[in-house]
Amino acid sequence: MSVTKLAYYPGCPSDATAIDQDMSTKAVFEKLGVELVEVEDWNCCGAAEVEDPELVYALNARNLAIAEKEGLDIVTPCSICYYNLERSNIALKADDKLRAKVKGIDSSLDYNGKINAKHVLDVFVNDIGLEELSSKISKKLNLKVAPYYGCYLGRPPETAFDDPDDPDLMDKLIELMGGEIVPFSQMKSLCCGGPLMMTRSDIAFEMARKILDTAKSAGADCIALACPLCGMMLDGKQADIEKALHVEIDMPVVYITQLLGLALGIDAKELGLDKNAVDTKELLGKVV
């Protein structure tokens, strides 16, 4: 295995709504023998709300520069952070003028384009590899799982590391852990509605409901995902969606890092599985 140490970019929800994702990411990497060094004094990536590309590049030049000083590639469990880090990385690597302009703002933004930005899923499947993971997996997930990828893993093409229409890295990982993939391909890479949650919750709720409903009718025990905004919509807001749309869903939603942690034999509590909004206890009984 080539990966032994990575710079860790937790992202803003990591100490609140996505604390379970943060906990499970750290626990899994520890178990895999990969040291995570948190990016010292990291700042927000700009999320989906900063639309000006150059402002995004400047914000992320600082994060990339801090990791670069450590000589480490940067990894994040959040799909939006990944998109912003990687598109900034690509733009800054390709454009000397842009790099000079960004550096002109402050010397701490002096990034030389020497590192890679990665999403955790990419690291698990493509860098560490299924073979290596398989040797460390000690438990079988007797679970039917609906793998939900959302937006930024398979698109835009510039930063994507999975297929835009039929992504399958999570599928492969879940099958490796003994899980069964339910028919879910039409929902896999559809947006969860998250970006409209605060301004058009009527639309956002309908979009999320469609994904949750499909998983339920496909007979899934849970949805697995890899982004804290999707987690907020599908898990955190699930009870609000049920109330607003007069439906009953009750679909557990877990981060892929939590599932991987279970397969690696890590204690459920250490993976934050008591913190998911929809109860996950029933899932635990199916991990043997």
Place this chain on the structure above:
Amino acid sequence: MIKTWELDPNFKEEIMNERGGEHLTACFQCSTCTIGCPITEYVPSYNPRKIIQMSLLGMRKEVLSNPDLWVCLICQTCTARCPQDVQISDLLGAIRRIAEKEAEAGNIKIDSSRPIFDKAFQHQLEKYGRLYDIGLAKEYYPKREGSFFKGMMAMMKDYKDFGMRMFKKGKMGPKAMFPEKVKDLAVMKKIFGEMGEK
């Protein structure tokens, strides 16, 4: 009907000079963006192809005041599928930024609370370097509702149950009441000062 005397022949250059808008003229109107867009199911009038065509024609006011600009999910489906690499998601972002500037100058009215939300979000980053959820809500809701009291009522309605749920699960404790700050706040000020959307 298009009133040719009201068209702004410089509009396409204006968009192309905005970061993200550079690829506008590569569009050949195939509609792939619109056919694949997930929001059209909920907002049938939503049509990025048409927004691009109107922009190319110079229908500046109609484009900038179109409320559909603000229901884009930035999900990148259009960008991924566009055969001409128009980078529609970034392009629409560029048009939205021009619209925001025009609205701030009092030249158009935007029928959406999205600009208020995006600005409130950016203010958190400028002030703290990281997202402060409560600060965001405290700026967004009163501005959206037009008064502090109405804003707080709307916030309670949306977040009372959610907040309790998060609190019970240990996701939002007393710590979440206060902003998580970046130590080097001076650099955040500089970034927004130099690159920020004025």
